[in-house]
Amino acid sequence: xxxxxxxxxxxxxxxxxxxxxxxxxxxxxxxxxxxxxxxxxxxxxxxxxxxxxxxxxxxxxxxxxxxxxxxxxxxxxxxxxxxxxxxxxxxxxxxxxxxxxxxxxxxxxxxxxxxxxxxxxxxxxxxxxxxxxxxxxxxxxxxxxxxxxxxxxxxxxxxxxxxxxxxxxxxxxxxxxxxxxxxxxxxxxxxxxxxxxxxxxxxxxxxxxxxxxxxxxxxxxxxxxxxxxxxxxxxxxxxxxxxxxxxxxxxxxxxxxxxxxxxxxxxxxxxxxxxxxxxxxxxxxxxxxxxxxxxxxxxxxxxxxxxxxxxxxxxxxxxxxxxxxxxxxxxxxxxxxxxxxxxxxxxxxxxxxxxxxxxxxxxxxxxxxxxxxxxxxxxxxxxxxxxxx
Amino acid sequence: xxxxxxxxxxxxxxxxxxxxxxxxxxxxxxxxxxxxxxxxxxxxxxxxxxxxxxxxxxxxxxxxxxxxxxxxxxxxxxxxxxxxxxxxxxxxxxxxxxxxxxxxxxxxxxxxxxxxxxxxxxxxxxxxxxxxxxxxxxxxxxxxxxxxxxxxxxxxxxxxxxxxxxxxxxxxxxxxxxxxxxxxxxxxxxxxxxxxxxxxxxxxxxxxxxxxxxxxxxxxxxxxxxxxxxxxxxxxxxxxxxxxxxxxxxxxxxxxxxxxxxxxxxxxxxxxxxxxxxxxxxxxxxxxxxxxxxxxxxxxxxxxxxxxxxxxxxxxxxxxxxxxxxxxxxxxxxxxxxxxxxxxxxxxxxxxxxxxxxxxxxxxxxxxxxxxxxxxxxxxxxxxxxxxx
Numbered sequence: 001x002x003x004x005x006x007x008x009x010x011x012x013x014x015x016x017x018x019x020x021x022x023x024x025x026x027x028x029x030x031x032x033x034x035x036x037x038x039x040x041x042x043x044x045x046x047x048x049x050x051x052x053x054x055x056x057x058x059x060x061x062x063x064x065x066x067x068x069x070x071x072x073x074x075x076x077x078x079x080x081x082x083x084x085x086x087x088x089x090x091x092x093x094x095x096x097x098x099x100x101x102x103x104x105x106x107x108x109x110x111x112x113x114x115x116x117x118x119x120x121x122x123x124x125x126x127x128x129x130x131x132x133x134x135x136x137x138x139x140x141x142x143x144x145x146x147x148x149x150x151x152x153x154x155x156x157x158x159x160x161x162x163x164x165x166x167x168x169x170x171x172x173x174x175x176x177x178x179x180x181x182x183x184x185x186x187x188x189x190x191x192x193x194x195x196x197x198x199x200x201x202x203x204x205x206x207x208x209x210x211x212x213x214x215x216x217x218x219x220x221x222x223x224x225x226x227x228x229x230x231x232x233x234x235x236x237x238x239x240x241x242x243x244x245x246x247x248x249x250x251x252x253x254x255x256x257x258x259x260x261x262x263x264x265x266x267x268x269x270x271x272x273x274x275x276x277x278x279x280x281x282x283x284x285x286x287x288x289x290x291x292x293x294x295x296x297x298x299x300x301x302x303x304x305x306x307x308x309x310x311x312x313x314x315x316x317x318x319x320x321x322x323x324x325x326x327x328x329x330x331x332x333x334x335x336x337x338x339x340x341x342x343x344x345x346x347x348x349x350x351x352x353x354x355x356x357x358x359x360x361x362x363x364x365x366x367x368x369x370x371x372x373x374x375x376x377x378x379x380x381x382x383x384x385x386x387x388x389x
Numbered sequence: 390x391x392x393x394x395x396x397x398x399x400x401x402x403x404x405x406x407x408x409x410x411x412x413x414x415x416x417x418x419x420x421x422x423x424x425x426x427x428x429x430x431x432x433x434x435x436x437x438x439x440x441x442x443x444x445x446x447x448x449x450x451x452x453x454x455x456x457x458x459x460x461x462x463x464x465x466x467x468x469x470x471x472x473x474x475x476x477x478x479x480x481x482x483x484x485x486x487x488x489x490x491x492x493x494x495x496x497x498x499x500x501x502x503x504x505x506x507x508x509x510x511x512x513x514x515x516x517x518x519x520x521x522x523x524x525x526x527x528x529x530x531x532x533x534x535x536x537x538x539x540x541x542x543x544x545x546x547x548x549x550x551x552x553x554x555x556x557x558x559x560x561x562x563x564x565x566x567x568x569x570x571x572x573x574x575x576x577x578x579x580x581x582x583x584x585x586x587x588x589x590x591x592x593x594x595x596x597x598x599x600x601x602x603x604x605x606x607x608x609x610x611x612x613x614x615x616x617x618x619x620x621x622x623x624x625x626x627x628x629x630x631x632x633x634x635x636x637x638x639x640x641x642x643x644x645x646x647x648x649x650x651x652x653x654x655x656x657x658x659x660x661x662x663x664x665x666x667x668x669x670x671x672x673x674x675x676x677x678x679x680x681x682x683x684x685x686x687x688x689x690x691x692x693x694x695x696x697x698x699x700x701x702x703x704x705x706x707x708x709x710x711x712x713x714x715x716x717x718x719x720x721x722x723x724x725x726x727x728x729x730x731x732x733x734x735x736x737x738x739x740x741x742x743x744x745x746x747x748x749x750x751x752x753x754x755x756x757x758x759x760x761x762x763x764x765x766x767x768x769x770x771x772x773x774x775x776x777x778x
Binding site: 022027028032039042046050074075115285286290292297305366367 | 406414416427598673674678693
């Protein structure tokens with residue numbers, strides 16, 4: 001039997017519904033993939049009695065508990081105090097943690113407010129988990145059968161803390177038999193079209209098939225049981241990849257890899273030492289924004305006034321962009337139609353070896369169109385680079 | 390004391406993190422604004438023992454429980470059975486419900502699978518809640534102090550059921566006294582700096598103070614009890630707004646309003662019939678992307694090669710942008726430093742009445758810098774438009 005794990009989210013903003021608790025789902029996915037049996041999620045607000053009661057319950061039921069929230073500097077951040085009271089572990093000042101927090105402020109040339117000092121107090125016997133992206137350190141403590149891990153509620157601080165400080169300890173502390181996940185990532189095809197293509201493929205009973213649709217992208221997921229034969233796994237994955245064809249832009253062979261379109265493009269552009277210039281319309285800066293950190297994007301223009309007709313010369317626009325920017329590739333996106341209705345999207349890609357264009361229809365809310373148009377333009381570049389045009 | 394309400398979500402897909410539980414947040418918001426004290430959310434998977442245990446716990450603690458999921462026709466839909474067992478209320482066939490379900494299939498010219506018959510079985514004494522958008526009826530049952538409401542997990546079925554069948558019963562069944570939330574939204578100041586400023590302000594004991602930090606933005610939240618005197622409320626909010634000064638970009642006086650920076654800018658730009666042109670560097674398209682749908686953004690350029698020195702003439706760049714774009718305002722962002730280290734951000738805003746510039750330090754991960762730099766540039770425009778420069 002896999003060890004039992006619970007997720008615990010603290011905060012009035014969660015319990016009153018001001019924010020959707022995405023941390024719980026993210027941590028649960030991580031834990032399941034590592035081989036835990038996730039049995040329960042609980043969220044309570046910033047009331048010390050509720051926190052103490054819940055900690056006591058979980059200590060009886062679970063082998064591991066992943067908690068988020070309540071580690072900030074303010075008076076409604078009560079986690080350390082609740083742990084201290086619930087388990088009779090007095091708070092102790094960690095001078096190293098205090099130095100880290102002071103450093104965080106010094107680094108930003110700000111004075112540390114006195115209230116941040118509280119973030120260096122931990123229940124006796126706890127292991128400190130440093131926070132690379134914020135002031136709130138986390139901590140972990142074993143209470144009876146249960147290993148409690150407390151992390152910040154801000155996802156951009158919690159996720160790296162989990163990945164770098166918590167996950168490496170799990171395999172030492174627990175006897176886990178993780179299942180194995182393979183994800184085929186596709187663009188330019190819908191979930192039901194994929195399901196139809198998959199009908200002709202026999203999926204073994206012990207392999208679990210699932211789908212997940214995000215904006216524009218569909219993921220086909222295969223969950224293989226622990227110690228499934230590698231050769232059989234490879235044969236099945238290859239058969240499915242062949243069936244889905246050039247819509248597949250990446251295959252993630254483990255849960256830990258996550259080859260999104262940008263990381264795939266990053267590899268291809270960097271290997272070829274290529275550069276890109278872009279003109280955006282419908283995607284309104286999102287295409288550029290997704291390329292954050294990519295040195296190969298040398299210029300981008302958002303020119304909302306550039307509405308095209310069927311006749312507008314995409315290729316001439318791309319050529320002008322390529323010439324003025326000096327980039328290897330010029331990617332231009334125009335549209336026909338009203339932004340609140342159904343739109344026809346025209347992507348044009350000028351490369352040193354020719355010009356490629358696509359036309360497609362997009363509909364739905366403005367943000368959905370923004371996202372889909374950004375991905376569809378970048379996917380044209382991806383297909384060119386993967387020699388699928 | 391407001392009645393205590395808990396949210397209960399059932400389903401393996403929630404507890405394993407395959408889906409994010411948006412139902413819980415939505416229901417919690419509804420309940421809070423109606424005057425409930427929401428004390429806990431819990432999610433468990435499709436295991437009958439877990440369901441029975443949780444139902445028993447909640448019946449002891451809460452006055453009302455809103456549950457979603459587990460009402461479908463398949464073998465992993467166990468809610469009615471769990472309620473029957475937990476509270477010793479044998480399942481009874483509701484012939485009217487069965488007729489509804491049969492009708493649902495007849496209407497779509499499909500044969501009703503035998504398994505759907507199970508959806509017409511309810512615990513003795515339960516009140517049926519018809520489902521206008523699917524086959525699964527919900528039900529409600531009073532057990533001791535707690536009124537349990539069971540709804541489908543599919544949001545498009547659950548929300549109308551809550552709104553039309555559940556909410557109208559709440560004011561009859563409970564003496565509700567909704568509290569009132571005011572949110573002061575600030576940019577350019579940290580959570581702990583706000584807390585220091587707030588130290589000098591006396592918050593009455595019956596007013597609950599809380600904070601929430603998002604990327605760049607901090608929200609100071611005041612929860613006023615039912616029937617709190619409007620004049621006292623206004624006085625306190627004004628005192629805090631004065632203390633926080635020009636960092637306050639909006640004040641939301643109810644839970645239903647949500648004035649983010651872009652909506653505030655939208656109002657100001659549209660009222661003045663102004664237009665904006667932008668040069669982005671660190672924010673890499675995100676500033677533009679956040680303005681999706683805003684007709685006042687007439688041009689944006691991402692020019693990563695534009696690294697500034699202290700001497701680079703922000704004003705000259707802004708003037709050139711204003712001239713070529715014809716926009717009312719030209720907003721230019723440059724930076725000094727390496728993108729992986731601490732950066733100095735320089736924002737320049739050229740208006741018809743003068744040039745304004747700010748300098749600040751940013752640090753952290755690339756995406757964090759991207760977000761903070763986009764907000765800080767837009768916030769310079771906001772301060773100008775609100776006449777706070």
